[in-house]
Amino acid sequence: xxxxxxxxxxxxxxxxxxxxxxxxxxxxxxxxxxxxxxxxxxxxxxxxxxxxxxxxxxxxxxxxxxxxxxxxxxxxxxxxxxxxxxxxxxxxxxxxxxxxxxxxxxxxxxxxxxxxxxxxxxxxxxxxxxxxxxxxxxxxxxxxxxxxxxxxxxxxxxxxxxxxxxxxxxxxxxxxxxxxxxxxxxxxxxxxxxxxxxxxxxxxxxxxxxxxxxxxxxxxxxxxxxxxxxxxxxxxxxxxxxxxxxxxxxxxxxxxxxxxxxxxxxxxxxxxxxxxxxxxxxxxxxxxxxxxxxxxxxxxxxxxxxxxxxxxxxxxxxxxxxxxxxxxxxxxxxxxxxxxxxxxxxxxxxxxxxxxxxxxxxxxxxxxxxxxxxxxxxxxxxxxxxxxxxxxxxxxxxxxxxxxxxxxxxxxxxxxxxxxxxxxxxxxxxxxxxxxxxxxxxxxxxxxxxxxxxxxxxxxxxxxxxxxxxxxxxxxxxxxxx
Amino acid sequence: xxxxxxxxxxxxxxxxxxxxxxxxxxxxxxxxxxxxxxxxxxxxxxxxxxxxxxxxxxxxxxxxxxxxxxxxxxxxxxxxxxxxxxxxxxxxxxxxxxxxxxxxxxxxxxxxxxxxxxxxxxxxxxxxxxxxxxxxxxxxxxxxxxxxxxxxxxxxxxxxxxxxxxxxxxxxxxxxxxxxxxxxxxxxxxxxxxxxxxxxxxxxxxxxxxxxxxxxxxxxxxxxxxxxxxxxxxxxxxxxxxxxxxxxxxxxxxxxxxxxxxxxxxxxxxxxxxxxxxxxxxxxxxxxxxxxxxxxxxxxxxxxxxxxxxxxxxxxxxxxxxxxxxxxxxxxxxxxxxxxxxxxxxxxxxxxxxxxxxxxxxxxxxxxxxxxxxxxxxxxxxxxxxxxxxxxxxxxxxxxxxxxxxxxxxxxxxxxxxxxxxxxxxxxxxxxxxxxxxxxxxxxxxxxxxxxxxxxxxxxxxxxxxxxxxxxxxxxxxxxxx
Numbered sequence: 002x003x004x005x006x007x008x009x010x011x012x013x014x015x016x017x018x019x020x021x022x023x024x025x026x027x028x029x030x031x032x033x034x035x036x037x038x039x040x041x042x043x044x045x046x047x048x049x050x051x052x053x054x055x056x057x058x059x060x061x062x063x064x065x066x067x068x069x070x071x072x073x074x075x076x077x078x079x080x081x082x083x084x085x086x087x088x089x090x091x092x093x094x095x096x097x098x099x100x101x102x103x104x105x106x107x108x109x110x111x112x113x114x115x116x117x118x119x120x121x122x123x124x125x126x127x128x129x130x131x132x133x134x135x136x137x138x139x140x141x142x143x144x145x146x147x148x149x150x151x152x153x154x155x156x157x158x159x160x161x162x163x164x165x166x167x168x169x170x171x172x173x174x175x176x177x178x179x180x181x182x183x184x185x186x187x188x189x190x191x192x193x194x195x196x197x198x199x200x201x202x203x204x205x206x207x208x209x210x211x212x213x214x215x216x217x218x219x220x221x222x223x224x225x226x227x228x229x230x231x232x233x234x235x236x237x238x239x240x241x242x243x244x245x246x247x248x249x250x251x252x253x254x255x256x257x258x259x260x261x262x263x264x265x266x267x268x269x270x271x272x273x274x275x276x277x278x279x280x281x282x283x284x285x286x287x288x289x290x291x292x293x294x295x296x297x298x299x300x301x302x303x304x305x306x307x308x309x310x311x312x313x314x315x316x317x318x319x320x321x322x323x324x325x326x327x328x329x330x331x332x333x334x335x336x337x338x339x340x341x342x343x344x345x346x347x348x349x350x351x352x353x354x355x356x357x358x359x360x361x362x363x364x365x366x367x368x369x370x371x372x373x374x375x376x377x378x379x380x381x382x383x384x385x386x387x388x389x390x391x392x393x394x395x396x397x398x399x400x401x402x403x404x405x406x407x408x409x410x411x412x413x414x415x416x417x418x419x420x421x422x423x424x425x426x427x428x429x430x431x432x433x434x435x436x437x438x439x440x441x442x443x444x445x446x447x448x449x450x451x452x453x454x455x456x457x458x459x460x461x462x463x464x465x466x467x468x469x470x471x472x473x474x475x476x477x478x479x480x481x482x483x
Numbered sequence: 484x485x486x487x488x489x490x491x492x493x494x495x496x497x498x499x500x501x502x503x504x505x506x507x508x509x510x511x512x513x514x515x516x517x518x519x520x521x522x523x524x525x526x527x528x529x530x531x532x533x534x535x536x537x538x539x540x541x542x543x544x545x546x547x548x549x550x551x552x553x554x555x556x557x558x559x560x561x562x563x564x565x566x567x568x569x570x571x572x573x574x575x576x577x578x579x580x581x582x583x584x585x586x587x588x589x590x591x592x593x594x595x596x597x598x599x600x601x602x603x604x605x606x607x608x609x610x611x612x613x614x615x616x617x618x619x620x621x622x623x624x625x626x627x628x629x630x631x632x633x634x635x636x637x638x639x640x641x642x643x644x645x646x647x648x649x650x651x652x653x654x655x656x657x658x659x660x661x662x663x664x665x666x667x668x669x670x671x672x673x674x675x676x677x678x679x680x681x682x683x684x685x686x687x688x689x690x691x692x693x694x695x696x697x698x699x700x701x702x703x704x705x706x707x708x709x710x711x712x713x714x715x716x717x718x719x720x721x722x723x724x725x726x727x728x729x730x731x732x733x734x735x736x737x738x739x740x741x742x743x744x745x746x747x748x749x750x751x752x753x754x755x756x757x758x759x760x761x762x763x764x765x766x767x768x769x770x771x772x773x774x775x776x777x778x779x780x781x782x783x784x785x786x787x788x789x790x791x792x793x794x795x796x797x798x799x800x801x802x803x804x805x806x807x808x809x810x811x812x813x814x815x816x817x818x819x820x821x822x823x824x825x826x827x828x829x830x831x832x833x834x835x836x837x838x839x840x841x842x843x844x845x846x847x848x849x850x851x852x853x854x855x856x857x858x859x860x861x862x863x864x865x866x867x868x869x870x871x872x873x874x875x876x877x878x879x880x881x882x883x884x885x886x887x888x889x890x891x892x893x894x895x896x897x898x899x900x901x902x903x904x905x906x907x908x909x910x911x912x913x914x915x916x917x918x919x920x921x922x923x924x925x926x927x928x929x930x931x932x933x934x935x936x937x938x939x940x941x942x943x944x945x946x947x948x949x950x951x952x953x954x955x956x957x958x959x960x961x962x963x964x965x
Binding site: 004005009013015018021023026027034057066069071077082083086090098107108109114115119120145148159179284286297298301305306309312417 | 491501502508538548554560562563564569572573575580595596604623765767769774780785794
């Protein structure tokens with residue numbers, strides 16, 4: 002294919018030689034090589050088409066022509082740093098401000114969600130003059146040293162928990178300490194934060210921030226119970242701390258009904274700091290911190306400049322503006338609401354056919370499917386989840402997640418659910434293959450999308466056990482992309 | 484002008500309202516609004532042309548058409564993350580490897596020099612299993628929390644020095660503890676690092692890394708004395724640490740004779756980790772860490788994935804490749820050598836006419852001009868440097884720096900030097916204006932470039948004292964851009 006410059010084996014050999022192996026490939030045994038994309042579809046070097054169920058970064062669709070046009074036009078005109086006065090940065094900040102509660106009206110532009118969270122931590126500590134941070138269990142807030150410290154998902158595998166970091170229970174009403182049957186799980190989980198604050202105070206320490214994703218993603222596509230954030234914010238502020246909403250994965254309309262996932266907690270709730278990233282530039286490195294006049298003022302008061310070489314440059318802001326335009330013009334929030342509801346509905350129906358589906362949850366195009374081997378015990382079906390090679394997350398890696406480009410269609414949702422149905426049917430049916438064999442076949446070729454989806458779609462639902470090849474195809478659904 | 488969307492006053496008002504004030508504007512009293520650029524020239528909203536003497540980020544020239552074309556073509560084709568196999572990342576790593584010593588052959592792509600330095604710190608600590616870091620006095624390595632800790636330029640104004648950070652003297656042979664008259668300043672300064680290591684060991688602590696810019700920039704455009712890095716590397720490695728060369732400001736041929744500034748220390752010297760950033764994507768957020776197989780291996784061995792959402796994506800790598808192509812095709816290293824030598828020569832001649840010029844130093848298009856009110860005492864002429872509104876750096880903010888786009892021409896160098904001549908002449912001549920007045924007039928309008936340079940260039944050299952307006956024009960030369 003014209004767009005391929007190296008043979009796949011050569012690319013792979015060079016990758017292994019030249020790129021740090023900590024940077025993992027999807028399906029490293031037999032990685033997929035994608036060379037072009039459009040909308041929700043990816044194409045490999047043989048022009049095979051894949052349906053993308055997880056690229057939340059490519060929010061308005063891969064290679065959207067409006068974004069490319071905006072980028073190219075501004076690149077041709079000017080791309081200085083934000084120490085120069087420029088229209089794009091202020092127009093973009095103004096547009097973002099319009100999506101947020103009034104008090105979140107000061108912006109800092111950076112290059113990644115990690116840079117945004119690092120700055121949020123600095124802002125919180127500078128404003129409160131306190132050090133300690135409360136985070137949710139299993140949280141991930143970024144790859145920088147400061148963020149590994151506040152990410153249980155990472156620090157448990159690395160340097161361990163610092164004395165200034167405190168871990169609150171994940172407010173998971175499916176398998177957490179308070180569940181659906183609790184009369185007020187929002188209050189109950191918020192009280193665990195209150196207890197933690199008291200414990201911190203007993204140690205003579207002080208809280209600078211409560212830091213949480215508005216919908217914990219690596220934690221397992223968790224929907225926070227109603228009332229939780231408002232109560233937590235009240236407790237944290239009483240302790241002199243601030244509430245940081247990490248919207249890096251969840252912002253920009255993914256939840257459909259609202260522009261920001263924290264808004265699901267009601268109009269009465271407003272964080273003190275909001276961080277944003279991934280979908281913001283549709284793949285271009287662009288991220289941001291929004292905060293209040295008071296917090297920004299305290300940061301300015303230290304008298305030290307904050308300079309981010311690329312942050313808020315005219316090209317990044319032109320791209321950011323174009324993304325906002327497309328979200329509006331193509332009614333992608335409306336689409337997320339409609340398609341997300343349809344997807345959840347189909348998955349809920351599927352739950353009646355497959356005992357292994359313990360829970361279906363989500364909002365808009367942020368959906369999780371939790372697999373369990375026993376519905377009463379809620380035993381995580383980690384092995385099955387692993388065998389079917391879909392995107393897994395959560396403490397037991399048994400939550401299949403959907404967070405596709407926002408142009409995902411009704412038909413795409415139907416196709417994805419049909420494929421999951423077939424995979425689960427095949428995996429729970431007596432087979433001539435050992436699970437180990439299935440695992441090997443799947444994990445060696447699967448990718449975050451549906452391979453040859455046209456063929457899969459026409460595959461008769463009630464036919465005999467899937468052939469190796471077809472089973473492989475059907476299992477190519479989603480992969481982890483945190 | 485067609486490209487201006489808001490009136491300047493409106494842009495300024497919105498900027499003050501919406502963007503954190505810690506993000507400073509150049510000449511905040513009366514900031515310049517730049518709306519287009521090409522090569523080494525910037526244009527404001529009234530189509531006034533400015534010569535850019537300091538934008539090292541826009542390395543191959545502002546808005547280079549080859550870079551825009553490469554970006555737009557790849558944006559239209561594909562922009563996934565680096566978990567997918569792709570040709571661009573491996574081809575780019577291969578091209579970078581060809582510029583480096585053989586042992587620096589493993590790459591990690593990130594979005595900013597700060598992200599690169601943060602990762603370098605992690606790599607060093609993981610590999611050595613030691614914590615402590617030695618840095619040079621006045622150094623700046625980035626805006627992230629981990630980097631403020633290792634940047635004396637920042638931590639002295641903020642949280643202070645951590646117990647694991649140790650500051651070595653800046654090897655400045657103009658005003659440091661060992662000067663030009665020392666028989667072997669390289670060895671003498673390296674020995675200060677050796678002493679520091681011994682002091683660290685006496686405290687029962689262990690060195691993970693010596694971290695330094697290959698040409699300390701914020702430190703005052705310092706050229707490290709010969710032999711320094713080789714000796715320091717020897718001492719640091721003996722202590723079980725690694726040598727990190729921060730090439731974020733200095734790499735990609737700026738020094739002309741070599742692709743990397745660390746190579747000025749001779750063929751025998753090779754760092755263990757090299758970080759790169761600013762010029763790498765000509766304004767696009769792109770940065771990188773290069774290291775050895777051994778260090779990368781130790782990082783992989785911790786078993787934890789390193790995932791950077793945007794790092795190494797096909798668009799960033801396409802841009803990086805295009806930048807390398809332009810550097811080669813337009814012989815920008817040759818240009819940096821020739822124009823840099825001419826600029827240094829002209830400034831050295833100027834030194835014979837202006838007592839205030841204490842030192843002229845530099846290599847390629849990385850040049851510093853140090854102003855002193857007394858040549859023997861080397862008293863920093865901070866106020867004069869401030870009054871003439873040029874880019875200042877160094878501990879006393881009295882070093883005027885040049886680090887222009889690499890397409891800077893002989894004529895540009897001549898013009899810049901003529902203007903400095905006029906500014907210094909005017910400032911040291913009896914005037915009817917108070918210095919305070921001059922300062923106000925200058926700092927309120929100056930910018931990192933020459934305003935209306937065509938007019939300035941034709942301004943007769945021997946005429947009467949400059950009018951306010953003309954003095955303003957002539958003083959528009961450079962500003963700080965770290």
